[in-house]
Amino acid sequence: MTTSRRHKQEGQVLVLSALVMAFLFLPLAIFVIDTGLVEAGYAQLGETLQASAEDGASSIDEAAFRGSDGRTVRLDSAQAKQVADQSMRVSQLRGLDSWTVKTQANTVTVEGKLKVKLLVLGTATLSESRSATFAFGQ
Amino acid sequence: MEWAAVSFVLLLFALGLLAVGQVIGEYMAVRSAATQAAFAAARAPSAGAAQQAGQASAGEAIKGSQVEDFKLTIESDGFQRGGTLTATADGYVSLAAYPIVAQFLGRRIELKWHAHALIEPYRSRTP
Numbered sequence: 001m002t003t004s005r006r007h008k009q010e011g012q013v014l015v016l017s018a019l020v021m022a023f024l025f026l027p028l029a030i031f032v033i034d035t036g037l038v039e040a041g042y043a044q045l046g047e048t049l050q051a052s053a054e055d056g057a058s059s060i061d062e063a064a065f066r067g068s069d070g071r072t073v074r075l076d077s078a079q080a081k082q083v084a085d086q087s088m089r090v091s092q093l094r095g096l097d098s099w100t101v102k103t104q105a106n107t108v109t110v111e112g113k114l115k116v117k118l119l120v121l122g123t124a125t126l127s128e129s130r131s132a133t134f135a136f137g138q
Numbered sequence: 139m140e141w142a143a144v145s146f147v148l149l150l151f152a153l154g155l156l157a158v159g160q161v162i163g164e165y166m167a168v169r170s171a172a173t174q175a176a177f178a179a180a181r182a183p184s185a186g187a188a189q190q191a192g193q194a195s196a197g198e199a200i201k202g203s204q205v206e207d208f209k210l211t212i213e214s215d216g217f218q219r220g221g222t223l224t225a226t227a228d229g230y231v232s233l234a235a236y237p238i239v240a241q242f243l244g245r246r247i248e249l250k251w252h253a254h255a256l257i258e259p260y261r262s263r264t265p
Contacts, residue, residue, distance in 0.1 A: 010140070011140070013140045013141055013144050014140060014144060017144040017147065017148055020148065021147075021148070021151065025148070025151050025152070025155065028155060029151075029154075029155050029158065032155060032158060032159050032162065033158060033162065036159075036162035036163070036165070036166065037162075039166065040162075040165070040166045040169055043166070043169075043170060044169060044170075044173055047170075047173050047174065047177065048173070051177045051180075051255060051256075052256075055256055055258060055259075058258060058259075058260050059259075059260065060260065083256075083259060086220075086256055087255070087256040090222050090254055090255065090256040091253075091254050091255065091256075092254045
């Protein structure tokens with residue numbers, strides 16, 4: 001390799017490494033951090049929704065239970081919604097945007113939306129739904 | 139010469155990336171421990187049982203992680219039905235495996251998370 005050719009090639013590694021940093025390492029770092037944040041938020045939202053659904057599903061219709069001498073055991077739909085709603089509020093989950101509580105027969109379903117603030121890519125909105133069924137005598 | 143300088147920077151960045159990945163992993167473990175401890179404790183039949191259930195649940199959640207000096211505190215304010223229970227998980231992640239990164243970020247990073255749960259309104263109580 002002649003001296004003039006070597007001179008021409010000087011700085012090529014710097015350019016190459018700058019490209020590697022810009023197009024490989026930086027996006028990879030962003031991906032690692034933001035994926036972690038989304039994953040943590042998703043797991044937390046799921047656990048919170050599940051706990052709220054279970055809290056709601058523990059609401060027994062006391063009037064029906066006492067009025068039937070303990071023969072009728074069913075979910076108090078209004079109470080279940082109230083308890084699940086309170087459970088969601090109490091959780092103080094950071095970024096919790098909105099939630100809805102639905103009851104059908106003995107099943108309580110809680111749907112929630114969580115806004116996760118990402119490091120670079122703005123905000124991600126996660127939606128999840130969890131259900132719990134009222135059980136008795138098991 | 140050029141290679142030496144550039145490869146050092148790239149290596150530093152790659153190690154930093156690994157360290158950040160580890161910190162995030164441990165952070166998730168601490169968050170999960172606090173959340174699961176809060177929910178387990180809120181379903182316990184007494185304040186004493188809540189402490190035990192919370193500690194057991196948190197221990198299960200951080201099992202296999204590399205969180206150091208893990209500590210869980212549970213505050214239930216009398217453990218009244220329908221009240222709020224707060225679980226605080228606190229631990230450290232060591233960067234000893236990444237000496238160069240530790241120069242910049244410190245040897246240990248503290249990870250802390252608070253989780254709140256509704257104390258079950260209908261749970262039967264035991265003394």
